[in-house]
Amino acid sequence: MPRPDFSCAHRLRTGRFSEPSRIYLLTTAVHKRMPLFRDLSLGRLLVAELRAAHDQGWVSSLAWVVMPDHLHWLVRLESQSLDELMQGIKGRSARRINHQLTRRGPVWQSGYHDRALRKEEDMQEVARYVVANPLRAGLIERVGDYPLWDAIWL
16 A cells, blocks of 8 residues: 655545544654654553544544554544544644653644545455554564554454
């Protein structure tokens, strides 16, 4: 799968439609592509927000990986729209990350990329793509060596 182009993030909302129970692959990038999540403690703050969204019934989280400068998240949309979900995740995680770093300012780039999966697509194949990101990026030699990922098919 090609890497999303975030240079046109302001246009990503055009034609966006949130369909409950639909499966989406969501991708969002850190402000200026700073590798914030090389710091494992900051990555864990984001993971806590992903799990909270799942626990609160916003989504059913199927797979995710927190890369040093972006997030890939495969979800089944439940009670929130895509915009509400991403605004909530990015806003809450940004507040926690800025608090941890004792700073202010943006954590995330504006916008996000979403791709609705078609019914015939293999969710497990997409999940494998998501969790193999650190391997393809050369960060690890085996998927299991990377600390910031999860998938329901374990």
